[in-house]
């Protein structure tokens with residue numbers, strides 16, 4: 447079995463093309479999804495991601511608002527901003543870019559977003575719906591992971607999936623989504639004593655542990671699908687995933703690169719969620 451590269455950039459573009467075509471039809475009726483993005487502070491990576499979100503809206507013909515607030519913004523000020531966006535009829539999706547400065551409690555802000563506008567899928571109601579398998583807006587990166595696996599032509603049902611990492615944003619939701627697709631899921635984390643042994647049993651290995659090049663060939667069953675969610679900026683300025691790509695490709699089957707794998711899917715799935723939220727707000731299917 448030889449490694450094949452899953453081209454996340456191309457898959458993300460294919461999905462955007464589908465959205466573009468749907469928009470062509472919908473906009474004749476005056477329909478326009480609206481996304482508000484709130485950025486607090488000057489984190490360089492967050493500034494780049496927010497610019498990409500604004501550009502994606504522009505390219506697809508969405509209405510877009512970006513609110514750039516100073517790093518000294520208080521929790522009350524940010525809550526007031528979210529409250530105002532909850533009330534705005536031209537806004538169907540609200541995204542507060544993470545991480546937030548330390549004086550602001552992330553949870554308080556996420557909980558304040560109206561669940562029907564929660565295009566990040568982080569609100570407890572969205573998470574609860576995901577757990578019980580009801581319709582909800584799915585968190586973007588985990589939804590992107592599932593989409594990548596499917597579009598790489600990999601059947602998920604009946605497979606053993608191992609997820610390394612248990613964050614609320616990636617590890618937990620991706621495990622639930624894999625389970626929803628009828629995989630048998632094992633979750634590993636920093637306290638798992640036999641991680642390598644478990645990872646080596648995976649048909650599908652999803653790595654979201656936030657440690658550069660953590661997983662090498664010795665963790666991978668020959669031919670396994672490897673999805674690398676890590677985006678780690680090295681001291682030399684280069685990006686590295688959580689998977690040692692050179693080593694992994696000696697044994698794995700389909701694998702996502704970093705950059706150009708999961709990352710590009712995050713913003714595309716956000717655009718998809720914003721369209722879904724807008725259609726629901728207009729009573730469309």
Ligand SMILES: Nc1nc2c(c(=O)[nH]1)N[C@@H](CN(C=O)c1ccc(C(=O)N[C@@H](CCC(=O)O)C(=O)O)cc1)CN2
Nearest residue numbers: 495541542543544545566586677705706707709710712
């Ligand atoms: N409110 C949210 N905050 C954050 C989220 C999120 O989903 N919602 N995710 C990340 C940041 N993020 C989007 O916000 C994001 C991360 C990475 C990429 C991406 O395309 N990565 C590229 C590499 C980009 C680079 O050169 O730095 C890739 O992997 O190919 C897009 C979006 C945290 N915050």
